[in-house]
Amino acid sequence: xxxxxxxxxxxxxxxxxxxxxxxxxxxxxxxxxxxxxxxxxxxxxxxxxxxxxxxxxxxxxxxxxxxxxxxxxxxxxxxxxxxxxxxxxxxxxxxxxxxxxxxxxxxxxxxxxxxxxxxxxxxxxxxxxxxxxxxxxxxxxxxxxxxxxxxxxxxxxxxxxxxxxxxxxxxxxxxxxxxxxxxxxxxxxxxxxxxxxxxxxxxxxxxxxxxxxxxxxxxxxxxxxxxxxxxxxxxxxxxxxxxxxxxxxxxxxxxxxxxxxxxxxxxxxxxxxxxxx
Amino acid sequence: xxxxxxxxxxxxxxxxxxxxxxxxxxxxxxxxxxxxxxxxxxxxxxxxxxxxxxxxxxxxxxxxxxxxxxxxxxxxxxxxxxxxxxxxxxxxxxxxxxxxxxxxxxxxxxxxxxxxxxxxxxxxxxxxxxxxxxxxxxxxxxxxxxxxxxxxxxxxxxxxxxxxxxxxxxxxxxxxxxxxxxxxxxxxxx
Ligand SMILES: C[S@@+](CC[C@H](N)C(=O)[O-])C[C@H]1O[C@@H](n2cnc3c(N)ncnc32)[C@H](O)[C@@H]1O
Numbered sequence: 001x002x003x004x005x006x007x008x009x010x011x012x013x014x015x016x017x018x019x020x021x022x023x024x025x026x027x028x029x030x031x032x033x034x035x036x037x038x039x040x041x042x043x044x045x046x047x048x049x050x051x052x053x054x055x056x057x058x059x060x061x062x063x064x065x066x067x068x069x070x071x072x073x074x075x076x077x078x079x080x081x082x083x084x085x086x087x088x089x090x091x092x093x094x095x096x097x098x099x100x101x102x103x104x105x106x107x108x109x110x111x112x113x114x115x116x117x118x119x120x121x122x123x124x125x126x127x128x129x130x131x132x133x134x135x136x137x138x139x140x141x142x143x144x145x146x147x148x149x150x151x152x153x154x155x156x157x158x159x160x161x162x163x164x165x166x167x168x169x170x171x172x173x174x175x176x177x178x179x180x181x182x183x184x185x186x187x188x189x190x191x192x193x194x195x196x197x198x199x200x201x202x203x204x205x206x207x208x209x210x211x212x213x214x215x216x217x218x219x220x221x222x223x224x225x226x227x228x229x230x231x232x233x234x235x236x237x238x239x240x241x242x243x244x245x246x247x248x249x250x251x252x253x254x255x256x257x258x259x260x261x262x263x264x265x266x267x268x269x270x271x272x273x274x275x276x277x
Numbered sequence: 278x279x280x281x282x283x284x285x286x287x288x289x290x291x292x293x294x295x296x297x298x299x300x301x302x303x304x305x306x307x308x309x310x311x312x313x314x315x316x317x318x319x320x321x322x323x324x325x326x327x328x329x330x331x332x333x334x335x336x337x338x339x340x341x342x343x344x345x346x347x348x349x350x351x352x353x354x355x356x357x358x359x360x361x362x363x364x365x366x367x368x369x370x371x372x373x374x375x376x377x378x379x380x381x382x383x384x385x386x387x388x389x390x391x392x393x394x395x396x397x398x399x400x401x402x403x404x405x406x407x408x409x410x411x412x413x414x415x416x417x418x419x420x421x422x423x424x425x426x427x428x429x430x431x432x433x434x435x436x437x438x439x440x441x442x443x444x445x446x447x448x449x450x451x452x453x454x455x456x457x458x459x460x461x462x463x464x465x466x467x
Contacts, residue, residue: 012366012394034363034365034371035365035366036363036364036365036366036371036391036394036395037363037371037373037375039391039394040363040373040375040387040391041375076373076374076375078374078375078376219374221344222344222360222371222372222373222374223371223373225345225365226345226369229345249344251342251343251344251357251360251372252343252344253343253344253345253346
């Protein structure tokens, strides 16, 4: 392990070169991504695949499927069900009563990774008898994680932590009501899946595709620089119905962006905003 | 008034480091030119009371880092639990939720390595008491990048695994007693 560490390195100027190359030969534009995180992720790929910088550039140009693989590995897909239980609490107590007043509730989970956040939202809606008039779109740049999301089958061992999160959010019920354990897998119940659609969408380059009452984009903007953050927040603004809600990760800060003047802060701690004009 | 820090002083610690950190902060001058950034292992489920209690005690702001906060002179920062903290070449923090490193998130290694890349000789590193090996690789990266590194004397550390790891990582690490560490911070320049 120790010998393997950092045997391949990429400098910041080389990262710029790679971003430029990728932008020219593929649909992927990483120019708005934070450089320090990119550096760690690219070095990880170089070490996994034993590629130096020249090999890496060659692979990007010449190896079929490598660009896709590169994006899959460069993005950070770590997620949980009911991550930040307090956020789901707040959503249930403050936001759902408001959403209830809409005849149809369309939700967009942007950067949903393997789908845990989407299924958590589905459970929340179900518990509040809103699921049948709701629809959740889960999108991500990474098609591989979306395949996992669509299957809705997860390693059972992860559900220990997910259950702890769930209990912190709602101690009256049990998360096990929502999945079936088979051998070492947890299979999400089918009735939770019918109003969900997973599909690829690149926040850096794709457009508005629907109008939503609620958008969650949590722990995705941390990988973007201020300029790309601003672009994505504008996209969310345009995708939200008037009086719709935007929810971000708890450590994200977006108030400095001018478009935020059109939002009201609903919850400072959990970063929940409402579009008011 | 607010300006980006030229120098950054980074402190890594885990079990047994908190008291010394409080002692360090108690002895800081009223203003200083560097940014001070502390990465302390703590459980993400206990959301952070440390920053607010230190703010009260010191009667100055102690900042719990959020994504894209600028790295400013005369500021004290803590890495938030549940995320890795990184520094960007344009001197902003960025956060990351990738897998824990050495069972830790925040990982001191991850933070120190990114500080080494961006600040190089303009960084000063401290490694304090702790029960695991996180920090040793980051310490080496800092030293290789020309930073100055100090480690708490293992015989004074509550748990000596982490300082010993720091010492083993390179010959150029300087060992300081608790008193010398506190004196160091007492005399940092403004
Ligand atoms: C850390 S995960 C967050 C998962 C979930 N929202 C949560 O908070 O647990 C970040 C996700 O953002 C996705 N992502 C990164 N860049 C993206 C882009 N340009 N467009 C859409 N999704 C992106 C990644 O593929 C990854 O799945």
